[in-house]
Each structure stands twice: as structure tokens, then as C-alpha cells.
Amino acid sequence: xxxxxxxxxxxxxxxxxxxxxxxxxxxxxxxxxxxxxxxxxxxxxxxxxxxxxxxxxxxxxxxxxxxxxxxxxxxxxxxxxxxxxxxxxxxxxxxxxxxxxxxxxxxxxxxxxxxxxxxxxxxxxxxxxxxxxxxxx
Amino acid sequence: xxxxxxxxxxxxxxxxxxxxxxxxxxxxxxxxxxxxxxxxxxxxxxxxxxxxxxxxxxxxxxxxxxxxxxxxxxxxxxxxxxxxxxxxxxxxxxxxxxxxxxxxxxxxxxxxxxxxxxxxxxxxxxxxxxxxxxxxx
Numbered sequence: 518x519x520x521x522x523x524x525x526x527x528x529x530x531x532x533x534x535x536x537x538x539x540x541x542x543x544x545x546x547x548x549x550x551x552x553x554x555x556x557x558x559x560x561x562x563x564x565x566x567x568x569x570x571x572x573x574x575x576x577x578x579x580x581x582x583x584x585x586x587x588x589x590x591x592x593x594x595x596x597x598x599x600x601x602x603x604x605x606x607x608x609x610x611x612x613x614x615x616x617x618x619x620x621x622x623x624x625x626x627x628x629x630x631x632x633x634x635x636x637x638x639x640x641x642x643x644x645x646x647x648x649x650x651x652x653x654x
Numbered sequence: 655x656x657x658x659x660x661x662x663x664x665x666x667x668x669x670x671x672x673x674x675x676x677x678x679x680x681x682x683x684x685x686x687x688x689x690x691x692x693x694x695x696x697x698x699x700x701x702x703x704x705x706x707x708x709x710x711x712x713x714x715x716x717x718x719x720x721x722x723x724x725x726x727x728x729x730x731x732x733x734x735x736x737x738x739x740x741x742x743x744x745x746x747x748x749x750x751x752x753x754x755x756x757x758x759x760x761x762x763x764x765x766x767x768x769x770x771x772x773x774x775x776x777x778x779x780x781x782x783x784x785x786x787x788x789x790x791x
Contacts, residue, residue: 521778523662523715528740528748544786560748562724565738576713576751578660587699603665603782604703611665611697612780614713614751641658643749645740649681 525578527641528563529556535637538581542635543592544606545617549633553625554642561627564645569624572648573631575617578641582613615640618648662715664778665700666693672774675718679772680729681743682754688769690762691779698764701782706761709785710768712754715778719750752777755785 533552535541542548554575556564567573586609591597602610619631629645670689672678679685691712693701704710723746728734739747756768766782 521664523664523717523778523780525660525662525749527658527660560724560740563738563740563748565725566741567738571741574753576749576753580660587697588702601700601702601704603697603700604708604784606783606786610781611700612662612713614781616711616713616753616783641660643660644747644751646743646753647741649743 525643527557527578527643528560528645529554529642531577531634531636531638531640531642533634533636533638535635537637541637545619545633545635547635549635551622551630551632552634552636554629554631554645556627558627564624564627564629567621567624567629569621571621573619573621574646574648575619575631575634575642576644577615577617577636578643579608579613579615580641583609584611584613586610614643662780664694664715664780665697665782666691666779668714668771668773668775668777668779670771670773670775672772674774678774682756682770682772684772686770686772688759688767689771689773691766691768691782693764695764701761701764701766704758704761704766706758708758710756710758711783711785712756712768712771712779713781714752714754714773715780716745716750716752717778720746721748721750723747751780
């Protein structure tokens with residue numbers, strides 16, 4: 518019996534001044550710019566209730582990532598010991614999902630301007646969630 | 655042109671005393687038990703470096719969720735105003751990804767015991783990430 522697979526549908530895309538992985542910081546808090554999330558028309562009603570100043574968790578799909586990496590040097594730094602991919606935040610991972618904590622700067626018609634966001638222009642967005650105040654995740 | 659779709663492959667599964675959605679608390683910090691994450695043999699090397707006491711973000715796939723919900727009453731509470739799904743943590747969402755912040759209780763051979771975890775028995779796990787101390791997400 519083969520393992521199940523699940524289909525992800527992008528709900529939107531990143532529009533950013535960052536155009537390539539080599540330009541992008543490794544984490545949002547390492548100097549990432551603000552960026553826009555443009556939500557597809559079919560899903561825009563799902564943004565209702567999101568307001569300026571809210572803290573969100575944005576999940577992206579690193580469409581340029583490798584999916585066959587099991588161990589690596591964290592931060593691609595050879596001086597750091599090789600470790601399992603699940604103990605790192607590398608974009609190269611079996612399911613290359615990015616997790617970005619951002620603040621809402623403005624809310625447009627089907628779009629959100631947020632910061633900081635280290636994902637590059639064109640990155641698919643697969644989910645948007647509010648930060649829970651109690652759990653702070 | 656049709657929209658792209660991406661294939662998710664489960665990297666493991668939840669083993670839990672929670673057997674149905676009706677038994678499960680809405681969030682981990684609302685009384686969820688400890689549970690085991692059993693990682694598939696092909697991906698076990700990716701756990702290297704995870705130790706007891708680490709804080710992790712576990713991403714799950716709510717395989718019993720509805721994917722056509724755009725607006726809903728948060729927490730299924732009719733007294734709360736209808737809001738967009740991206741402003742809630744409802745498991746029913748376009749890509750039903752669950753985000754769980756957990757602590758590692760023990761590390762086995764290809765498995766992690768963690769708490770708290772509100773996902774039910776058999777829930778697919780799609781990613782495991784360390785919590786970043788700086789960003790705390």
C-alpha cells in the first residue's frame with residue numbers, strides 16, 4: 518500500500534522586493550522587508566476580520582526548495598554540526614512549508630501588507646492564521 | 655491556466671488517546687494530553703538533534719476537515735460574530751494545516767513523545783520545526 522498524499526492549493530502569493538533566494542534573509546527578523554500577500558479571488562472572503570496591527574502566522578510553500586534533504590549544516594554554515602532537518606528551519610525539507618510570524622501594516626481589497634517577510638516574490642501562500650495570545654505561537 | 659497544486663507527503667502520524675474530533679480540545683493549552691509522533695522510517699534521520707525539553711512547532715494535516723469553509727463562527731460558538739477563516743484557528747480551512755507548539759518529553763527510535771497535542775490519533779504530521787528563540791513562533 519502506498520502512502521497517502523494530500524493536495525495543497527495556494528490561497529495567494531507573495532509580492533516582494535526580494536526576487537531570489539540569494540537576496541533573502543534566513544529569517545524575517547534578520548532584516549526582511551515588508552511585503553504584500555495577494556489572496557486569490559476565490560478565498561478573499563476568508564480575510565474578513567483581519568485588521569491593521571494584528572499578528573499573524575503565514576504559512577508559505579518554498580516552491581524552489583529541495584525535498585530530499587534529511588540532514589544538513591544549519592544556516593548552510595559548515596562550522597555548525599550536521600543535524601536532522603526537523604531540528605532546523607531550513608527551507609529544504611520533505612514538505613517545504615515556511616512559517617512566518619508577521620504584523621499587518623495595511624489591509625487592501627484582497628491583499629495584506631505585512632512585515633517582516635523573508636519569502637521571495639512569487640512564493641505561494643498556503644495558510645494564514647491569527648497568533649493565539651495564550652499560546653503565543 | 656489552472657492554478658498549481660502541490661503534493662504533501664506525511665512524514666509521520668500522531669498516536670494519541672484522543673480518538674475523535676468531539677473528544678479533542680480546540681487548542682493544545684486547553685487540556686490536551688501528551689501524544690506520540692511516529693516518524694516514517696524514510697524520514698527518521700531528520701529527527702537527529704531533537705532532544706528532551708526542546709520546544710517544537712509541529713504541523714499536522716487535519717484529514718477530517720472541510721476545505722470549502724470561508725467564514726464561520728469562531729470556536730463554533732454562535733454568539734461570536736461570523737468571521738473569515740484566516741482570522742480563526744478553525745481546522746476547517748482551504749488547506750487544513752494544524753499548528754501545534756509542543757515540548758519534547760522523550761525521544762524514541764523514530765518517535766517523539768510531546769505535549770500538549772490536541773490532534774487526534776492517526777492525524778498525519780507534515781513538518782516538525784524548532785521554535786526560534788528570537789522570534790518565538
